[in-house]
Amino acid sequence: MSFKRYIPVESISELTINRLSVYLRCLQQLEQEGTTTVSSQELADRFHLNSAQIRKDLAYFGEFGIRGVGYNVTQLREHLVNILGLHEERRVLVVGAGNLGTALSHFSGFNTGGFRIVAILDSDPHKVGKRVPGGLVVESVSDLPRIVKDRKVHIGVITVPASSAQKVYDDLVNGGVQAVLNFAPAQLKGHPEAKLKNVDLKINLELLSFFLTHAARMAAIG
């Protein structure tokens, strides 16, 4: 699927794409509740979003709603699934079988929907061969190139210590992985042929700290 007639994908920001995920969650919820049509204003009111932003974000990818009627909930959900590439299975490899990697490999907020963790690797010989919750057996990081190729891995997830993260990232990209999610608190030198997304968990604590400092009694937001 290509949306090039609307706008080049390079000019769509990560924030826009993240909002598409949020809209998808909202539409899934509406569908479960039996709602069949929804306007951008109703969607915004219900989930505390911005209706002009919703219309602008969706306009990148085509014309979905009918003026005065709104969006067909199921159709728009399907469009978002396609736009986000969630209609095909994405095979995910986790490198680092510590607590974080083990958690992600069987976490219902991660290893579901279109995503499937197909392997978890570690360099520690004491961990290799052990079964983790969820059923995967830890494999050796020395088998990374073979596993990436054999299991057609789309996405690599780095949960090793910061000191090993660059080497794992390089190995993933050299092995042919085109998208990498990095949880290690390390500044990685990127490769142009692979998309790198760094996850900074502490930024969430800093956000809360800001609100504790300035607005302890502010309203909760979702």
Add this chain to the structure above:
Amino acid sequence: MSFKRYIPVESISELTINRLSVYLRCLQQLEQEGTTTVSSQELADRFHLNSAQIRKDLAYFGEFGIRGVGYNVTQLREHLVNILGLHEERRVLVVGAGNLGTALSHFSGFNTGGFRIVAILDSDPHKVGKRVPGGLVVESVSDLPRIVKDRKVHIGVITVPASSAQKVYDDLVNGGVQAVLNFAPAQLKGHPEAKLKNVDLKINLELLSFFLTHAARMAAIG
């Protein structure tokens, strides 16, 4: 510290606050490298940021730079530390001693800087009393109100299964916790007296899936 003369804190978005954290990381790196002054343009060029956005974000909180000279790196870092409330220790309680909670309790990207995990709780009697990596001993979730009070907990982190998340959230807020970070994939009913931040880890996989679908050969971004 109050910045009310510039703008009410309620009107500052989460995205702005998250960018302050990013600026802080950049300034810390510049400081380590021995850089003493930096302009918004140099900061933007070096770390792939937007210079106009930097100036706008900082303007919420005062006038920091000197026209034609730029920012004093150390002073601006200290300002950001104060704005984010990181000059005082933030005591954090983790509820759920599964792999994710255990990982967070000793993860160098989480349990550092101004943040200190002071307790990890679980409802499973087999886990209570066990020591987790990092040194904490798992305590019973039934002691939550006492622990929050005795250890003056600022932030609660929810890493329990989705089905238990609402009860844990309610217990945290009723116990007096004013900021909660929720990792459970559950829609929580918010309390007006506490700031709630939901962390959606899968949104990062969906972002990568989007790029795999539309732009497999796009340049890596940091």
